[in-house]
Amino acid sequence: MKKWSGFILIAVIVAGLIILNQTVLDLSPERIRNWILSVGVLAPILYVVLYTFRPFILFPASVLSLAGGLAFGPLYGTLLTITGATAGAILAFMFAKKAGAKRVEEKLGQRGEKLQHQLEHNGFLIVLLLRLVPIFNFDLISYTAGASKVRLLPFALATVIGIAPGTFAYTFLGFSTGSNSAQTIILAVTIFAVILIIPLLFRKKIKSYLQGRAQEN
Template sequence: MPDRSTSPSAAPAPEGAADRLRRFAPLALIALGAALGAWAFGDRLSFEALEANRAALLDWRDAGPVRAAAIYMAVYVAMVAFSIPGAIWLTLAGGFLFGTWVAAGLIVVAATVGAALIFLAARSGFGDLLRKRAEGWLARLERGVRDNEVSFMLTLRLVPAVPFFIANLAPAFLGVRFRTYLWTTLVGIAPATAIYASVGAGLGEVFARGERPDLGVIFSPPVLLPLLGLAALAAAPALYKAVRGR
C-alpha cells in the first residue's frame, strides 16, 4: 500500500506556529522599528531642527567626510526600511552636507536598499499568503502587474503623488519580481531625489535669508511635466499591450 504522506494528492500540512512566527517576524520587527523611530525622531526631523543644528552638522561632516557619508546612508536605509516619517528633511540635509550629485547618489542607493528590505519583509509575510488566496479582481490585477511589471514599477516611482511607503509595499503584494523591483526603484526615484537634493544644496542661502525651502517645487510645471512625461513613456508599453489585446 502506498504511503499516503508521500502521495502527490495528499493535502499539504497545515502551517505551524513556528512557520507563522518566521513569516510574520520581519513585519513585526518593521512595525516595532517604525513605532520606535517615530517616537525617537518625530519632532527632531524638521526644518527648524536642521536650521538650528546646521553648524554642528557641517563640523561633523568636515571631521570625516567618508564616515559622515556612511553614517548618513545607514540612517537613510533605516528611515526607509522602517517607514519613519521625515525622510524629506533627511534628503534636504544630504544636499546641504554633500552637494546635489553626491547626495543624490548616496540617497538613491540607501533608499533602494531600505525599500528592498521592506519589500522582502512584506513579501515573506502577507505577500505570499495573499497571492496564494488571490481570487477575482485581485488575481486579475496581479496578472496584469506581472505582465507589465517594468512599466508598473517605473510609473509608480516616477509619479511624485504616490507616497513612497505605498510604492514600497504594493509591489510585494502584487507579485513583482525582486530583481525588477530593485532596478526600477533605483532608476525611478533618481529624478525626484536629485530635485530635492538640489533644494537641500541651496539651504545655505535659504538660511541666510531667513526663509524656508520651497518643497512644492516638484509640483511646479517645469519640474512636474517632465516627470509625468517620463511616467507616460514608462506606461506606454503596458497601454499598447492593453489596446492591442482588445
C-alpha cells in the same frame, strides 16, 4: 475581535511613529546634516544606513533628502540618496515578500489575482510610473510590490530610474538652502518646481493607464 486586533495594533504604531516624527523629534534638515557630518569620514555610510532603514520608522524621505543635499552637495548627495532610498525600498520589498505575500493572495481574490498578474508581467513599467508620478506614497509602493508578484530586479531598476529626477531636485534644493548665491537658490527652486509639476500634469493619464492595464489583465 481577534481578526481586527492586528490591524488596530499596526494603525496605532503607525500613528504613533508619525506623531513622534512630527512633534517630539522635530528634526530639521540642518540638525540632521550637522549630526551626520559629526562622524567625519563615516558620514556617507551613516547617511545611507539611515535612509536604508527609514521605511521602518516612517521618517519623511523629503526631509532626509534635503539633509543629504546640505551635507554632501547636489551630485554626491543625489548618488548617496538614490543608494540609500533604493536599499530601503528593497528592504521593505523583501520584508513584505516574506511576511505578506500569502495573506494578500488569500484575501484579494480574483481582483487581486488580476493585479498580481499585471505586476508580474509589467512590473518594471508599473513601478517606474509609480515612482515618477506621486500617485501613491513611496513606502506604500515598496510594501505593495513586495506583497505582490513583482520580481526584485525589475522593481529595483525601476526604483533607481524612477526616483532619480525627484531625488536630484530635493538634494539640490537642500544644497541651495545653505548657499549664499541667489542664482543657485533660484535655479534649485526652478528645477524643483519643474520636476514636481511635470509628473502632476500626467498624473490622471497615468492613473487611467494603470487602471486600464489592470482591467486588461
